[in-house]
Amino acid sequence: MKKGIIIQGSSRSEGDTSKIVTLLKADTGFDVVDLNQKNIGHFDYEFKNRDDDFIELFKDIVTNYNVIVFVTPIYWYTMSGIMKVFFDRISDFLKLEKDYGRQLRGMEMASVSSSNDSRFYDGFEMPFKNSAAYLGMTYRGHLHTWVENDVVSIEVKNNINAFFSK
Ligand SMILES: Cc1cc2nc3c(=O)[nH]c(=O)nc-3n(C[C@H](O)[C@H](O)[C@H](O)COP(=O)(O)O)c2cc1C
Structure with missing residues (x-):
């Protein structure tokens, strides 16, 4: 049976993105990791960050899960900085401890964005899609969600249900 993990990439743990993550968790039963609660430094060519939270987190993900759902707010037309740092740090495992x-390879990836309106941006999905291909993962697509005045609409809830029933 597939076991999935939702990776929450907002700069606040209890913001709009967390509302979406709560719904995704209820729908899928997947575990959640909040990157905002982790100490994960920027990629370093000399791997000076090897003692922060990333190494343990990454090993846990690839050992115990086969589906990753990246959930990020849209910040400046792209994924959050916190989430981008997570992707950058995957490079640690392309150079050190390559077996992890x-x-x-063979794991599945989906991406979810959140903002305050239904507007979505061309190109937003590209880093997820291309990274999945580069890493040998199967890309399952993207869902855009939005939270207006702290409320998740029925439309967005229906979109979440439809996306995860695929
Ligand atoms: C630094 C920053 C940049 C943002 N850039 C965009 C943007 O380019 N497009 C957009 O639609 N919303 C943008 N927003 C709005 C957020 O996407 C929106 O408020 C989102 O729901 C925030 O989620 P959060 O509470 O999890 O941080 C930005 C917000 C912040 C804080």
Whole structure:
């Protein structure tokens, strides 16, 4: 049976994105990790960050899960900085301890964005899609969601249900 993990990439743990993550969790039963609660430094060519939270988190993900759902707010037309740092740090495992990096092969990836309106941007999905292809993961697509005045609409809830029933 597939076990999935939702990776929440907002700069606040209890904001709009967390409302979407709560719904995704209820729909899928997947575990959640909040990157905002982790100490994960920027990629470093000399791997000076090897003692922060990333190494343990990544090993846990590739060992115990086979589906990753990246959930990020839209910040400046793209994924959040916190989420981008997570992707950058995957490079650690393409250079060191490559056996863990290779475990991404065959895993599934989906991406979810959140903002305050239904407007979505061309190109937003590209880093997820291309990264999945580069890492040998199967890309399952993207869902855009939005939260207006702290409320998730029925439309967005229906979109979430439809996306995860695929
Ligand atoms: C730094 C920053 C940049 C943002 N850039 C965009 C943007 O380019 N397009 C957009 O639609 N919303 C943008 N927003 C609005 C957020 O996407 C929106 O408020 C989102 O729901 C925030 O989720 P959060 O509460 O999890 O941070 C931006 C917000 C912040 C804080």
